[in-house]
Amino acid sequence: MEASGINFDSGSSELNAKIAEWLQWDKNENTSNEIKSLVKAQEWKVLSGRLLKRLAFGTAGLRGVMQAGFNAMNDLVVIQSAQGLCQYILECYPSAAERQRGIVLGFDGRYNSKRFAELSACVFLTAGIPVWLYSRTVATPFVPFAVQELKAVAGIMVTASHNPKEDNGYKVYWTNSAQIISPHDKNIQAHVLRNLVPLESSWNLDLLRTDQLKDPFDDMYKLYFTKLENNIPKSFIADYNSTSTQRFVYTAMHGVGFPFVDRGFEIAGLQPVKAVKEQRDPDPEFPTVKFPNPEEGKSSLELSIKLANETGCDVILANDPDADRLACAEKDASTGEWRVFTGNELGALLGWWSIRCYREQYPGASLSDCFLLASTVSSKMCRSIADIEGLQFVETLTGFKWMGNKSVELMNQGKTVLFAFEEAIGFMCTPTVLDKDGVSAACQLATMVCYLKVTSNQSLADKLNELYDIYGYHCTITSYHFCYEPVTIERIFNRIRTMDSDAGGYPKAVGANGKYVVQSVRDLTTGYDSAQPDEKALLPASKSSQMITFFFENGAVITLRTSGTEPKIKYYAEMCAKPGQRDWSAARSTLRDMVNCIVEELLEPAKNNLTPRSD
Template sequence: MDSRLAMQLNAWLALDPDPRTREELQRLAQPGHEHELAARFAGRLAFGTAGLRGEVGAGPSRMNQLVIRQTAAGLGQYLLQQLADAKSRGVVIGYDGRLDSARFAQETAMVLTALGINVRLTRRVCPTPLVAYGVKHFGAAAGVVVTASHNPPQYNGFKVYWGNGAQIIPPHDAGIAACIEYAAHQPVTLQSLLDAEQNGQLQWLDDDFFQSYRDAIWQSPLLQADAADKTIGIAYTAMHGVGAQMAKTLLADAGFQQLYSVAAQEQPDGHFPTVNFPNPEEPGAMDLVIAEARQHHALLACANDPDADRFAVAVRRGDDYQQLSGDQVGILLGHYLLHKAPAHQRLVGTTIVSSALLEQIALAAGGECYTTLTGFKWLANVGMKQQTAAQQFLFAYEEALGYIVGSLVWDKDGLSALLAFAQMTAELTAKGMTIWQQLEAIYRQHGMYLSRQVSIALKPDTADIGAWLRQNPPTSIAGMTVLSVADLKQGQHIFADGRVEPIPLPSSDVLIYHLENGGRVVVRPSGTEPKIKCYYQLVEQLVAQDELVAAELRGNARMDAFVQLHQASLPQ
């Protein structure tokens, strides 16, 4: 072991309060583990707009007790610098059902209260959307959720909300990161939870807090149904997460009685024993809830991810079930809410990689649609900024199964999305319509927007793909004319006729090719490995004699060819 690494190791061991991670580092210090030990000290786990997320383990590049303490200290110092009333407004803290989440949440509370900052800490596991709700509900300075959402069992995270109830965006991410770096070189002071409770700095959030969210959902006009068939069957899974109790309660409050929960996945379990990857987007993750739906002949098979901020659904189609894409759910909910909301509440939002169909639906309904970079930190913060008294925020979504319904929670909320989708389905059923018939009606009016995401692995020696595309701009892709290119890195929208317009989005290494007939390709090169992500969109028109299934088959065949031709045009 070189002397520099030995100094880093000894300095860390002198501060690490956890016997388990100390022992882990001491094992790695033995001969034969030099590479792994060096990786643990190659840098700190980076703090960004999504907070922290990484594997649990020893050292500064992992999630552990010392990293949590230093992160909490940095956050606390930043709040004290930025907000004169940070101490009294305090921080709301919640946590999911992962193995270390409760301990990490309590450590955060002990650090913040030692800095004089009041803390409201949930006494039990808590869905992530409730913390975002709690920040606004209590007028807190910030919120923290200890969660790794739908990542594998070995991960955990530290997610931060600002006082507006939305995830942090620049410059707060860099400001907090700088304070964490400073805190990492200082002693971190703690206050016991008992002392904090006795001196009034710690308030436990119990049933009344969860009830307040339940009441707020119940009072939202957007989440009420008119003439509706509440006898529809709904199968549900929490995917070993924290959503089951609230999800079942909200559905029961709304009058749904035919509820069937997947018992094997209902209770929080950080080992996630029945799924390979606890993300409802992953193949196989919905198998148990679809089996539950099939057993009871339920209409819907619904899922939240483990921290209940995402929502997924499979819908009965003939004798089987088909999972809707995130874009399809977003389009259905957007259409439903735009036709339900008052005229002064029709501002909706989506992202650069999600379907452009929502914008067409909004325009037809007299609403407005804004587009942001990927991530709910942007969807929420831009939505707040763009809304006016005459055009209030209604709905936003991204294709990765995230949805905001109304402004009760300024982040994706899988619980309110679940209820909204159930209410929409119940209203359609009462009219004698299915979800598939509603999709077909939307497609007939606006065109069937088909989407696909593909990650393309390139050879290690392939040139910088982003630079290559900028140096060799295509005039057509898969036989379709390129009408314009939006280069988010350069901040320019370049049209085929030579016009150039500025793009009002933060800089990001993204190229968006707008093609004839509504086609689109979004290319996101990777700056660290020979790989790109491509998001494809085609618009298939339904003719009078078309059936939806036939149009889908035709559109998917076009999409297959589109993707293959585009990939073949890239440098190999």
């Protein structure tokens, strides 16, 4: 077979056709030559992996390594994806007047992010859909914010968030400004497959010179911070932020967050952050961190801790590279040790803070129609707070796409959504942005720190302990193992489902001599829930990911699931004590032992060559 002057025969007619398609369609010299080199080297297995599979819209739209092939992020795949999304929008909005609301596009500081956004813009401009393209790097929350404020039909953020430098992604928001969920993801994918042939115009960046392309940056920047200021009680800004000498070390993790957090602190009356200079500005190489992810804990905060120790700061704030997540560390005044708070701990603090702010802004208002949200693998501390304080609590599937869309549903019913969070350090402090927002979360958390210092001389750790006293101690353990072989992941979870023929297949207990007895099992991959009369789970099931939750007789809950964006098997464990119960060490010890049993007996890391989290 011959294509682009290259003779080849892989021995597979299907692969031959895909190679020919790629060489015919791809107009990027680098990726085209990449495929040509693999053909010349007769790397048929590599080519099969690159060309016979395709990136599909999932948890975060698209996300993958940047290289040639239909199963990766590159110019051709981005154009094909944009063409499919464009055709779906045309189908959903047949009225030209509706389509004039346009689509919002943003990009981060990763390699190719700006180019991918610009190529996408060309696709929509060709179809007569106006484009709001940010002219500079922005925090991810600025895309859903603009979709909501401009009443756009959709939004795209080009980012791979905290993934390694080799990756990029394509995060899609629908008209309601929340991330896409079914059926939109499946419908978009179907339209992509029907529009694979790239139009000549899709490669033509000269199309960007049109009055149909507008930059929303100045207007959205001003409006975002106006709304941020309105969401922090004026008395808190005047009485605590402006009078406090509290300083914070901040790292953008080589991402886009610094100018936005810097402005947010100014608006909120906070002292300017002490930024880690080596990590302050966007750098697609992420040269100072092994993983550009503050979820990694102290290993990702070494430079921040060094600067904080040198400058006498006792609180560190960290965004991930696209600034939609927030991490926080605090120095213990008595020991000098740094504590990196978990997402669950920050969720408890910010959940309480959201109620405190609401009561300050609306004295005497009822909380009965106010809601706190959390994903099903996150701590239920917010549920405990809601139960005692008279709020409502809603649990959703994992991911902010579910919490964002649920928030829309609640607000359409006249309800007030105060706060939503997931344990993966994602926080929505108000529905101004219907997604996790590390910029507003940083400003809110910093305001809380100032408030606690001035009003009660408490640290964040002190306040968290107080909340545990009032609402009950919630001990959580979350971590993960890397697993790079999908076949291994499937084998692990299939084994779990067939371990005990007398318990629906699932294990009846873990630990020596059945030490920890399983009360019920919920499998959201298959839709099974042994606790329900009909054995059908109440939350929606999804065959595209693995997720099994064990409810134990001692009250512990442990979930095993696969990540939608990374090669990880994650585990989430929680043990809840009653309010006033102070025997926390026993709960921690028991839960740690249970987690060790689950990992060793069900995941079998040594046998399956799983790599544990580094920190």
